[in-house]
Amino acid sequence: MMAHGSVEALERRQKRSSLAVLLLVCVVLGVFWMTVGIRLGDAPITRSTELRCFEVAQHMVETGDRVVPMRAGIPWINKPPLGYWAIAAAASLRGQLDLVTLRLPSLLAAVALLAVTGLWARAATGPRTALVAMVLLGITPKLQGLARTGSAEVLLALAATAALAAYGSRSMPSTWRRVTFVVAFALAILAKATMAVLLVALPITIDLIVSRRLLSAVSLRNLALVAVSVLPGVAWYRAVMVRVPGAFDQLVGAATLPLGVKTDAAQSAHWATHYGLPHEQLVNLAVIAFPTSLLLPLLVRRAVTTRLWRHVSELRFAAIVCLTVVPALMLLPQKRPHYLLPVLPALSLLTAEASVAFSRDHGRTPEALRRLLAVATGVIGMVATAAAMIWVGPVLGKYMLAFCVVLTSGTLMTACAVMALLKRDDRVFGAACVVGWTLMMALNWGHVDLWRRAHQTGTTAQLNGFDAERWAVTTERFPGLFHSFELDEKWAVQHISNTNLKELSAR
16 A cells, blocks of 8 residues: 555656646746747848848738749749748738748747757656756857747758657657658758758768668668658759749759859859858857857766767767767858757757756865856856946936846846855756846847847937937947947848838839
C-alpha cells in the first residue's frame, strides 16, 4: 500500500511539474509576442528588404498572380516566393496590406521558432533545458529585430530548424518525423533554396558520414522523401522559366552569386554582393547570438567534458549543425549576419544544456568569481537603468515615469540579480536578468527603435510627444544614446508608413 501510494504521489508531482513547465512555456511565448509585437506597424520602413517584399506582395494581392514575383513591372525572381506568399496571405486574411500585415508573418514565424526549439530541446534533455533554450533564443535582439521585419529570413530559420529537429529527434514517431521533415524542407527551399540546402542537407550528410550510416540511408524510401520535398520548389522554378524569358540565366546568377560567381545576369541586375573575409562571420555570430554568446565559455567547456555530447544523439547532432553550418558560411564569399539566424536554435539548445549542467555544479564555482560577476552585473544593470531613465526623462519629457517606474524597476532587477548570484541561487539570478532584459527590449521596440527610424526618415516631428528644442538639447548632451540615429537621405526620400501606403500603391 505504501509503495502504491508513493507511486501515486510521484505521478501527481510529475503531473504538476509538467503543467508548471507548460504554463511557463506559454508565458515565454506570450511575453515574446507582446515585447516584439509592440507598436509593430508604427515604425516606418528603413530597409530595402521590406520595401521589396511590400511591393512584390502588393502586386500579388492586386493581380492574384502568385507564381511570378513582380516589382515595378519587372519579374523579381532572384528570391523564392515563400516570403511574398506569406505576406499576401496575411493581407488576404486582414483585408489590407499595411505595415502590420507586412511584418506579421515574421512575428508569427518567430513565435513558432521558439516553440520548435523548445520541442527539440525537450526531446533531447527534458523540460528544464527546453525552457532555458526558449528563453535564450527569445531574448536575442537579432531574432526580435527580424521578427519585426517583413522578410523571409525568420520563415527560413523556422523551416530549417523544423527539418533539422525532425531528423535529429529520436522520440518522435517515425511517420511524424518523415512528414515533418518533408513539409519543413519543402518550405525551406521555397524560402531560400541555396541556403536551405546548406542549412539542412549539409549537417545531415555530415552526421550520416560520422555515424557511418550514409550508405544505409540511401534507400528508395528516403530518396522518395527527398524528391517529394524538393518537388514544390522545382515546380515553381519550372513555372517561372516557362513564363519569364531569360529566367534560367537569372536563376543561375542568383544561385551562384553567394558562391562568388557573378554572371552577366547578376551584373546587369545590379544585385548586391556583400562579399567579405571569413573571419567576419565569426564576429557576426558573436553579435547576433548576444547575449547567449556571453555563455560560450560554458558551452565550450561542456563540449569538451562530454566529448561533444557523445552519449546524447540529439545534442550531438545539434553540435554537428553548428560545427558544419558556421564554417560553411565563413567560407561562403557572401557574408550577411542574418545568414546565421538558423544556427541560433541549435546554439541555444546546446548553451541551455551547458548552463543547466553548470547550475547543477554551481557549488564548485569559486567565491571570488561569483563576487566579480556580481560586481559586473551591478554595473551593467545600473548603466542600463541610467540609459533608460535618460531616454524616458530628458528625451521623452516624462520625468515622473523615469523616476517612479524606470529607476525602481531597474534597481530592483539589478539588486535581485546581484543578491541571487551571491547566494548561489542561479534560478533567481537568471529570472532577474531575463526580466530586466525584456523590459529594456520592450522600451527599445516600443520607443527607441520607433524614434530612430523616424529620425532616419526625417519624420520625427510627426511622433506624439516630439519637442524640437528638447530633442536638439538631448541629442547634443547624450551623443552615445544616438549613435545610430543618423539621418538617412535615401529613406528620407523613400519614406513609407501607414499614412502613405496608398501613395506608394498609386506610384
